[in-house]
Amino acid sequence: MPETSVARFYDELADDYHLIYADWDASIRRQGHALDGLIGQDHASVLDCSCGIGTQAIGLALRGHRVTGTDLSARAAARAAREAAQRNVSLRTAAADMRRLPFPDARFDTVVCADNALPHLLTEQDVHAALGEMRRVLRPAGLLLLSTRPYDDLLRNRPASAPPQVHQPADGGERTVTFQLWHWHGDGEHYDLEHFQLLSTGGEWRVKVRRTVYWALGQDRLAGLVTDAGFVDPLWRMPQETGFFQPLLVARAGK
16 A cells, blocks of 8 residues: 555545535434444444544444544544544544554454545555454454445446535535546556545635545455455445445454
8 A cells, every 4th residue: 555645645635524425424423323233232342443534433432332543644533533522422543554553452342444445455465464453453253344335336337437426514605526536547456536626615616636546346355355364254234234325344353
């Protein structure tokens, strides 16, 4: 993974990340509810190892779980802590690479790696390192919740763009339009992403552009990598059954 470029992408996006949602607070609650239903226990010790500005981590904290959030972007992790405090929930955060998690073995009941974070890792070696760390910090039979884009569908079509998303504040404030352009590499699996945000200020539009790279990991391939890392019973759960916005790979740490 080009570590500095991924960290820079999210450092630059941190202040505006909530603008990709029509209603960020509603998404926090909805995603927290969906993940909580899969965790299936009260007051679980949860690590969100790609917490960003806290969408899933805050959602789970609001459901009563004891959540720690880490992210490669120090700026995003710091914002997650501030946003949690504003909502009167506890969220410990730190800047950390998911391939080198700063926690002792068997520390958590559940590890969450959501919102297409793992595909920033561009080689099997890096994916294996990250999954191995997630396995290491989980207690025996601990739960892994990992979500990605629906890459099996996307690999069939290799789209050049993603649909635009519009953020319109409830108070009638300025709109933001977010969209993405995808440039597929020759191997047909990796793609460069250009992330555009059009921000309206006083009737004038200005644009912010940020760039990063992803690896479009198909579901069978990722399930195999999860198994290789010491997890058992990997199962893909689809949005229509979980209520989560992306496909979720659910697995347990082997004993």
